[in-house]
Amino acid sequence: MRRSAAPSQLQGNPFKKLKFIPPGRSNPSPNEENTKMSPDVKLFEVVASKNTFLQLQNNPRICSSNLPTEGSAREINHGHNYSGKHCPEASVMATLDPPHTVHSAPKEITVPKGQEEEEPDSQVKYFSVVWCKASKKKHKKWEGDAVLIVKGKSLILKDLEGKDIGRGIAYKFKELENLEEGHRVMIGGKEVEVMGIISPDDFNSGRCFQLGGGSPAISSSSEAAKKCFSNPFKSVCKPSSKENRPNGFQDCKPRHDPHVPNSLVMSRPDSNQQWMFSKNRFPVVDVVIDPHLVYHLRPHQKEGIVFLYECVMGMRVNGRCGAILADEMGLGKTLQCISLIWTLQCQGPYGGKPVIKKTLIVTPGSLVNNWKKEFQKWLGSERIKIFPVDQDHKVEEFTKSPFYSVLIISYEMLLRSLDQIKNVKFDLLICDEGHRLKNSAIKTTTALISLSCEKRVILTGTPVQNDLQEFFALIDFVNPGILGSLSSYRKIYEEPIIISRQPSASEEEKELGEKRAAELTCLTGLFILRRTQEVINKYLPPKIENVVFCRPGPLQVELYRKLLNSQAVRFCLQGLLGSSPHLICIGALKKLCNHPCLLFNSIKEKEYSSTWDGNEERSLYEGLVDVFPADYNPLMFTEEESGKLQVLLKLLAVIHELRPTENSKAGGVGLNLIGGSHLILYDIDWNPATDIQAMSRVWRDGQKHPVHIYRLLTTGTIEEKIYQRQISKQDLSEAVVDLTKTSEHIQFSVEELKNLFTLHESSHCVTHDLLDCECTRDKDGTGGSLEKFPNSRNCQLGPHHQKSNSLKPLSMSQLKQWKHFSGDHLNLTDPFLERIRENVSFFFQNITNQSTAI
Ligand SMILES: Nc1ncnc2c1ncn2[C@@H]1O[C@H](COP(=O)(O)OP(=O)(O)OP(=O)(O)O)[C@@H](O)[C@H]1O
Ligand SMILES: [Mg+2]
CATH class of the missing domain: 1.20.120 (Four Helix Bundle (Hemerythrin (Met), subunit A))
Structure with a gap:
């Protein structure tokens, strides 16, 4: 009896593909017949004829090809004339290689206690092993697979979840040095038999574990899937030539002509995918995005649609149909999803049959109407029948009617109507602002999982990689089990990565953490796509950002x-x-x-x-x-009691006077407030992401007016300090932009508190003082203050038409590039600033996209 591996553990695992053959077995098994065959070529043929080889060959671990140490790994792994670390034939051959696995009696290594031996500066070696409790029985009942780490004279045994299950020291160095396949060793009451060598690269990346714990079976032939996600648009298939089309194709034509210029044609499924997904062997038909939509799509949106299509069709990761579209705010994730839904609902690659019938969109309550409007904006009201749930439209109506194909519902309402919703078979699930699923234990997540819809898409504007546990939850939601269990994920990825980032980490720990992080990014990068604001900037009107220092x-x-x-x-x-x-x-x-x-x-x-x-x-x-x-x-x-309030009221008055039709409103996550073009940020938050959220509500695609943003700060007070903290942290690192981080999460030193609790009464702008700007120095360069200069001096350190590259918080050095001047400056050309100058001690201003035609 031996432990049988869970199916998830077998997937895509070259190590697990090794046929497990208990050592010393007396009854010959069918496998033994194979093992008796010689030469090796025959073994190869036997396996290949069972299709295993072909399947495996087509399943290379995509990311491994990108790893720099590939070459060395090959050598280590396959000393027996085979090459290719993940080369499946090598794995199969090794398994069936008779001398080690079946016929040769395993060598027993005795473990001497306390034997003194010179331990050379040895390298670490890794082995895949099987283990069982130590016993004298001849026929072992192996209990599990494990990884054995040999370092000098000591051993560590880890299970496939990365947990230590045995340790031993003071072994004979010579014996360990020659450890190889078939050898046995005792460790902490366990008997271990070596099954194969693991390359340092496979250990460092964590592959040797997750291969056993549920690694993705990578799509067999999609070129896009063979590398980390880069540019899916490049992989868009050219329409098949007429000659190549199968017979009977005339009967199932593509819905739109794939040959017209600018057509957007989806990737064709390869033969494996056809075999897997098209049981009826329908001819393959090109899936072509509706030209009506293509006309409006931005280039990044075309790429995004191809990406989403490939993900949900299982073309990127075999048998997995999930995706995370994490584009920065305002990049039109909604339109990309609408295009996907509309396409899949009308078309499909197999005989042209539609891929989906019903779609469920779950979104924050405030955005249900937004989705409805976007559907209408891009597809009108006739093409697709959507059903947004609100006070007047109950879920029941949707469930009873075959008329509607898309249900749009808030997360809260979903929980309340779960029983009814469960009665509907949804083929596609889209979770907007899906970072709220970052906790797998919360009701919303479990409710959505219970719907058992395979094709799952998470939309989020916030980066998803900031917290490794939350990251796991999101990944596991869209592609369940792809990273193994949570406990193995913690051991294999989270712990080494976190340890490597601590200042006390050793070089070894750093390297391990980096490798594991790279592997994780690589695995998940196949179905996560994030683009930044840069891709959309050129379509946006000018943005005039002002930081306004108001006198208290x-x-x-x-x-x-x-x-x-x-x-x-x-x-x-x-x-x-x-x-x-x-x-x-x-x-x-x-x-x-x-x-x-x-x-x-x-x-x-x-x-x-x-x-x-x-x-x-x-x-x-x-x-x-x-x-x-x-x-x-x-x-x-x-208003006299508050400097900022005075400025606010004057601003509102002048906006109303000069731009009566541009109404300013409050904004929230996911909202489009392109009706407003003046944004006043009154209350400062520790987290710059809050400002960015608000800013991207108004400065987004579809905005017709120049956007004016005013960040109001009370001069010399804690508000300046909070602002400085926002921007100075940016210089140190790309600080985490996470809306959940508040002042409660921030640690302050006594020095920092002293600074926070100081009022600078005589300064025009403490932030400017900190910039060490030329205008605060006297001619000799000996230092001085702004007051030494005429107040009208317009100090500009750099080009003020800075191109903001992304929705990243501003940094101190960037601020230095902004145009800045004291409130008493004489020639203020900005009519809005002109009106508030009386209450303002200092301004910073930056204009983005000044030349954009609007
Ligand atoms: N190709 C386009 N042409 C013109 N306007 C567009 C285009 N794509 C999207 N938009 C508009 O851009 C605005 C932002 O789109 P959307 O709400 O989908 O952004 P988002 O990526 O979901 O951002 P968030 O993360 O903030 O929710 C919407 O008003 C939308 O209609
Ligand atoms: Mg959105």
Whole structure:
């Protein structure tokens, strides 16, 4: 009896394809017949005739071809005249190679304890092995596959999930040095038999594990699938020539002519895919995107449609039909999906038969209507019958009617109507803003999985690789099991990658982590596509970004000073308080910057609250109420009390006056607010991604007007510090842009807190002071301040028409390139800035796409 491998473990695994033959077996098996054959060529033929070889040969591990150490791996793996690390015939041959696996009695290595032996500076070796509990039985009952690591005189045994299951030291170095196939060794109460050598490359990349734990069976012949995703559009098949078409083709013509110029024709399935997916052997028909849509598509969208098509048709990863389209915000993921749905619903490569009947689109509630509008915008209301679920349109109506083919529903409503939805067979599932599925345990994810729809597409504008566990959940959702179990994923990828990124990581750990990360990217890159804003910039109108430093009002300054002098802040700087008092202090300062009335409300709330338990908050607010006028009414607040509010009101007035038809609104994830062209960012967030989210609501495809963006900051206050933190972190690294990161996730040193809790009353702009800009230096270069120069000086360090390359947060060095000037500058050409200058101490301005014709 031996453990039989789970089917997932067998897939695409050259090691697992080795026929497992228990050593020392007495009864001859059919395999043994094979093993007796000689020469090797015959073995080869036997296997090939069973089609195994062909199948395997066509299943090279796509990414391995990109790895630099391929050559060396070949040598290590196949010392027996075979070449090709993943060369399947080599694997098969090795399996059937009689001397080692069947006929030769395995050599037993005795393990001497404590024997002193000179250990040379040996390299590490890796073996694929089988193991069982140590016993004297002649016929072993092998319990599992494992990986054996031999380092000098010590051994480590890892199961295929990457877990240590045995360790041993002080072996005879000589014996270990000569370890080879068929040898046995004892380790921690386990008996182990060597099945083959694993190359360092296969170990470092983690392939030796995940091959056993559910590696993707890579599509057999799709060229696109043989490399990491680069440009799927390049792989678009040329329409087949008329001569090549099979007989009877006349009966199933392509829906649109593939031969007309600019036609967008999908890849044809290869013979393997036809064999797998077309049971009835229909002739292959070109799938051609509706020219009506192609006319509007941007080049990146054409590529995206080809990518999605190949993924959901199982052409990129054999037998897997999932995809993640992670294009940056505003790149038209909706249109790409609509094109896919419309195509698959009317066409298919096998005899032209449509691939799908019903599609389920799950989206945040606020976007249900957006999807409806986009369908109408691109396909009109006649071509496709969509059913958006809202108050007046219940799911029941959809389930009872054969009329509709697309159900658009919010995540919340999906959970409520799951039982009804389960009664419908959906052929395609699209999850918009799908990063919310990053937790596999949440109800939404389990509900969607329960629908058992194979073709799954996640749409998201946020990068998906930031958190390795969330990444796993998303990958496992679209292509279940492709990375093995969560526990094996953690051992094989997450742990080594995280360890390698720690400052204390050794060179070895770094290398291992990098290799594992590269392998992971490679495996998943086949079905993840992300393009950045750059691809769309040229179609967008000018964007005028302004950072506006607003002078605080006198009441704000007085309250600010008082807050900084509070016991809470002082204790905070001495690190004397528990919990997170700095967060309370930061919150209070932020409120004050927005408007003193907000702080007043908080003070009063605490005062009247029966649970006056927050000591820190009490000490922070002590005496503050006395600074407000005795009759202060927070409902009757005035704009004079807040520098930013004054600027906001003036801005709204001038926008209304000069551009009465451009209405500014609030925005959220996935929304298109191209009706608005002025965006005012009033409240600063620690996370630059929040600003970018808002910005990309208005500056996106379809926008007809120049877009004006105003980031309002109160001069010299914590708002400037938060802004600086946003941009200075960018210089250090491409900091994680993740909407879930808030100030609670940020660690502050005492030095940083000191800086945060300082008010710079005399500066026009602390951010500018930090830039070490020429205009703050005197002629001798000995340093000076802006005040030494006439206020009208227009300082410009670099070209101000910077091309912003992507939706990445601004960096300090980029800001330095922006045009900047003090509020007292005389010749402000911008009519909007002109109107607010009185309350502004400093401006930064940058114009993108100034020359775009709109
Ligand atoms: N080819 C195109 N021509 C003109 N407008 C387009 C084109 N493609 C998309 N758009 C428009 O661009 C806007 C943004 O598209 P969409 O909402 O699909 O972006 P998205 O990629 O889903 O972004 P987000 O991540 O923010 O949801 C929409 O108003 C859409 O109609
Ligand atoms: Mg969207």
